[in-house]
Amino acid sequence: MKDITILHLYSDTLDLYGDYFNVKCIQNRIRDMGGACRVLTAELDDPIPLENADLVYMGHGKARNLAAVAGHFCSCKDRVLQAVEDGKVFFVTGNSRLLFGKSFEGPDGKDLLPGVGLFDYTGLETGKVFTSDVFSRCSFDESIRTYGFINRTQHILGENSCPLFLVDKGACDGTEQTGREGNHYKNYFGTWQMGPILARNPGLLRYLLSTLLGDEMGDYDDTFARKALERTLAE
């Protein structure tokens, strides 16, 4: 198996509620399959070594921190968009998703901050904490059921023609119950759901790893994770 490199972008700046374990889960499963995986990080003002990465991960952060990195991230807009078009794997959770739309309101609700414009949506700041359990199916394979949790102060406004999740119960992209949440475009996976979503959703993790590893994808034991998810969904 080839060595895999994960770029955990803004790992210190966007770091809330166990996000780091999404990276750790990928590393652990690659290790379980006998492979090797290293993690690069880049923070505000650092060069963003997209080209050196097989997978780019960005997690959920405090609203001010997200606003602080928006300009820096968008300075790489063309490279980011090209990387997505070229099929690089992106996994994006929580409010980092806003960086891939057209724009979003800053934490004070006044400043309009830029996204790279991969998607047409915009982010609306409400100033209120909005939480929800989310029960859904993966759009790429509806037999894969998932559980996630949303904790945000923003909503996404705009059409979503390429959702990652088909929501059975819980919050969707915005204020309306559209049944759609997140984005899956080429090898870009983005979701509002925060925290260690890959630890809790073994089916999603397998699909992501298959996308990353292709023919080199092997097998591993995820009995505990499947049992935990079964229990969560059955309650």
Next chain:
Amino acid sequence: MRFALAVLLGRLVRFFGKFVDRATNLPGEIALKLCPDFLSRLKFDGKVIAVTGSNGKTTTTNMIAHILRRQGHTVAINTEGSNLTPGIATTLLCACRLNGHVPQDFVVLEVDERYTPIIFAGFAPDVFVVNNLFRDQVVRNGHPDIVYDKIASAIRPGMKLVVNGNDPISQRLADQSEHVCFGMERTSRSSDRQIFLTDDCKVCPRCFHKMRYHFYHYNHIGDFYCEHCGFKTPKIDFLATDVDFEQGTFRINGQPASVTYKTTFHIINSTAAAAACVCAGLTLQQAIEGIATFQVSSVRYDEMQLCGRKAVLMLTKQNSASLDQSISYALEQPEEKTVVLYVNNVLYTGFRDISWLYDVTFERLRGKVDKVVCSGDRAYDLAVRLREGGFADSELVVVDSLPNIKQQMQQTKGAIYILAASAFGNEDGILEALK
């Protein structure tokens, strides 16, 4: 007239509410319905001390009241931990006279962080302690900046702020008002590098560049500095030094002090309590005398016999820093032990989120305890979390069904440390099962 009626009816509801466990919030709710400006009509004859923060506010509040009472002062306090607006209204309607005068020498209130703007719109405390700010119960608090903004908006002119100089998040509140800072110098338990997964200040809250530390006490609490913008630990007005954890002794501004609960967290809380009392008019020596005799509530820490073995019950909030502190305490005890983790769904909402467990540094338990027992609604999720953190299956016991726990405990050795993060009042299930 409306105010007096609210007081009388509130007291009546409180009297009867005690028989049906509705005596903490309901009386205040009714008083506020009858008299919406109830809080702003109060006239305090003494001083008001309010305490907020993510962790340790109940203990600090109780300690301040203990210190004051030992000096012969009369104190009104929301001891029952009812720290939202109705609970505080209940405390005050019981304390006040019908004309609105609150006669006690001191009113000491634990206040939920999010409710500070609402409560302080009614009355402003003379002394306002902010212990610390952390990522907290995710469902209620969002993230620390949201809580910070709420507290910042609650600060009124004339309040004397008592803030944690070792906490870069809450320390920023000091810009807004007259203040004193408390803190602690390096101890034998401080570390040069971050050993906890939860670190809410990996980047500077002012300029978002890397935050650096001379040392950490725990999580993001320590001696911090930012090379980019110059933000750093301020001058500490109430400094704990010479900490001897074995003896439970230390000094505050050079004066000898002691505690009965010998942890980093508790000594910092004690220093905060001393600072608050001095700001309220006591001498430092008087404050230190009270600290020495204060006992941590058995509601949150208790020792007992279970399964024929010594057992320690520690109730934690559903937040990572709180559970990290309980793990630290368990690890500091030299005896052989098994740790029982008890985690249910999110309190009050029933959400099945467990993301906060991934911020707890369970990894510290590896090789230090006989086994880790995973129990509660989220037992399997706990097991997944621990395996991702490197625990082998042989180090774990997963309790499929709570009634089986007693039998499964036979596979384990040593004293039983129950870390119950199911939050308060829910621990009966596991205690019953272990009896």
